[in-house]
Amino acid sequence: MITYLPETPDQHGRAIETLFDATFGPGHFAKTAERVREFSVSLPDITRVGIQDGKLVAVCRVWPILIGGTPVLFYGPIAVSPELQGEGIGQAVTEESLRAGEAAGHQFACLIGAPVYFERMGFEVVARGQLKMPGPQDMKRVMLRRLAASSETPFPAGDVTFPLDAMQAEATQRAYLRRARLAK
Numbered sequence: 001m002i003t004y005l006p007e008t009p010d011q012h013g014r015a016i017e018t019l020f021d022a023t024f025g026p027g028h029f030a031k032t033a034e035r036v037r038e039f040s041v042s043l044p045d046i047t048r049v050g051i052q053d054g055k056l057v058a059v060c061r062v063w064p065i066l067i068g069g070t071p072v073l074f075y076g077p078i079a080v081s082p083e084l085q086g087e088g089i090g091q092a093v094t095e096e097s098l099r100a101g102e103a104a105g106h107q108f109a110c111l112i113g114a115p116v117y118f119e120r121m122g123f124e125v126v127a128r129g130q131l132k133m134p135g136p137q138d139m140k141r142v143m144l145r146r147l148a149a150s151s152e153t154p155f156p157a158g159d160v161t162f163p164l165d166a167m168q169a170e171a172t173q174r175a176y177l178r179r180a181r182l183a184k
């Protein structure tokens, strides 16, 4: 059985980095979607981890971003231990963190991923020209979903930016990753 919990950074940080290395490979920091972590600081209360027999086997990380100045939660990376993939855990950990975002009153979720997979969880591919990502991006994979927002509330539009000063966020992320790696 898998238990889904909020992230406790001191307890889970190292295992999350190990899981990212195992699922995305050691070069995962180059991925565009991953670059959000250089400019934002994740939200451990909304992030969910999956624990099986005391081992961290899944994660859906969540970050604050802004779209045209509107606060939005960015979901990802999402990862499941290779030996447990295809059993519904990726969907479960994502849905748990979507519920957490909605319960906390956040209005919208954004992610970059395979539409065929994330449409099942209520995400829609953004309309052409609706968002401007900070780097090159295949816009057919950029998706939005309402959380606490009502179905009549239009999706936000505009530039994707980050709520923290970039220098401050980068310094925080570097310190976090250094801690995670030192703890290995």
Ligand SMILES: CC(C)(COP(=O)(O)OP(=O)(O)OC[C@H]1O[C@@H](n2cnc3c(N)ncnc32)[C@H](O)[C@@H]1OP(=O)(O)O)[C@@H](O)C(=O)NCCC(=O)NCCS
Pocket (backbone or CB within 6 Å): 023, 024, 076, 077, 078, 079, 080, 081, 084, 085, 086, 087, 088, 089, 090, 091, 092, 112, 113, 114, 116, 117
């Ligand atoms: C992507 C990932 C999180 C999905 O988790 P999972 O537990 O394996 O997936 P689930 O069991 O919830 O769902 C399985 C379904 O999703 C589909 N699926 C999984 N990854 C997919 C992808 N990248 N693109 C399209 N479909 C995908 C499977 O084909 C399967 O489809 P089916 O139900 O029609 O058979 C997991 O495979 C993983 O960690 N992959 C490596 C990291 C990654 O690429 N993350 C992606 C987003 S950041």
